Amino acid sequence: EAQVTQNPRYLITVTGKKLTVTCSQNMNHEYMSWYRQDPGLGLRQIYYSMNVEVTDKGDVPEGYKVSRKEKRNFPLILESPSPNQTSLYFCASSRMGIAGLSYEQYFGPGTRLTVT
Amino acid sequence: KNEVEQSPQNLTAQEGEFITINCSYSVGISALHWLQQHPGGGIVSLFMLSSGKKKHGRLIATINIQEKHSSLHITASHPRDSAVYICAVRGTDKLIFGTGTRLQVFP
Numbered sequence: 001e002a003q004v005t006q007n008p009r010y011l012i013t014v015t016g017k018k019l020t021v022t023c024s025q026n027m028n029h030e031y032m033s034w035y036r037q038d039p040g041l042g043l044r045q046i047y048y049s050m051n052v053e054v055t056d057k058g059d060v061p062e063g064y065k066v067s068r069k070e071k072r073n074f075p076l077i078l079e080s081p082s083p084n085q086t087s088l089y090f091c092a093s094s095r096m097g098i099a100g101l102s103y104e105q106y107f108g109p110g111t112r113l114t115v116t
Numbered sequence: 117k118n119e120v121e122q123s124p125q126n127l128t129a130q131e132g133e134f135i136t137i138n139c140s141y142s143v144g145i146s147a148l149h150w151l152q153q154h155p156g157g158g159i160v161s162l163f164m165l166s167s168g169k170k171k172h173g174r175l176i177a178t179i180n181i182q183e184k185h186s187s188l189h190i191t192a193s194h195p196r197d198s199a200v201y202i203c204a205v206r207g208t209d210k211l212i213f214g215t216g217t218r219l220q221v222f223p
Contacts, residue, residue, distance in 0.1 A: 103164070
């Protein structure tokens with residue numbers, strides 16, 4: 001079954017304690033992306049990657065890191081989480097066409113993060 | 117002003133009603149997506165379109181590139197259609213999202 005998986009699904013942590021949210025897709029997609037969703041603000045892009053070892057900042061990258069060492073995995077790292085990073089996080093993946101992001105995005109189930 | 121605006125923000129309907137959700141955008145795009153987010157949080161892609169009209173079951177999506185406007189229609193609405201519907205426009209390498217329309221359909 002084609003899918004994007006995220007772990008953990010729920011996480012409560014304290015300020016400053018480094019954490020990683022994993023994302024994996026089994027569709028051989030080139031494009032992967034992380035979004036956060038906050039009430040009233042909708043989905044906002046954190047980082048994206050168009051292929052292995054290629055990553056770029058989205059609209060709200062501050063406080064986050066990513067890496068793309070393998071095509072299937074795109075972990076999101078919070079080196080020193082703060083309460084303003086409390087949010088619902090989604091990973092997504094897509095094929096890339098000749099003209100760029102030409103195909104539908106597949107979303108993971110989401111990770112609800114609370115930083116106290 | 118947001119680059120992607122949806123209206124209405126909230127919508128309630130009786131089962132069987134015809135529903136329209138609108139999306140206007142101010143940037144150049146290569147395609148537009150309609151997404152559905154159920155109360156459990158998962159997001160599913162409904163349509164991706166760059167011109168004209170697409171239909172899937174009771175859902176119809178249209179786009180007018182010249183007017184920078186898209187509509188999502190639901191015919192014969194049902195309580196299971198209750199969800200947040202999100203419009204997103206696509207540039208070359210990223211999506212820009214609207215804030216969503218929360219739809220509740222009552223029996």
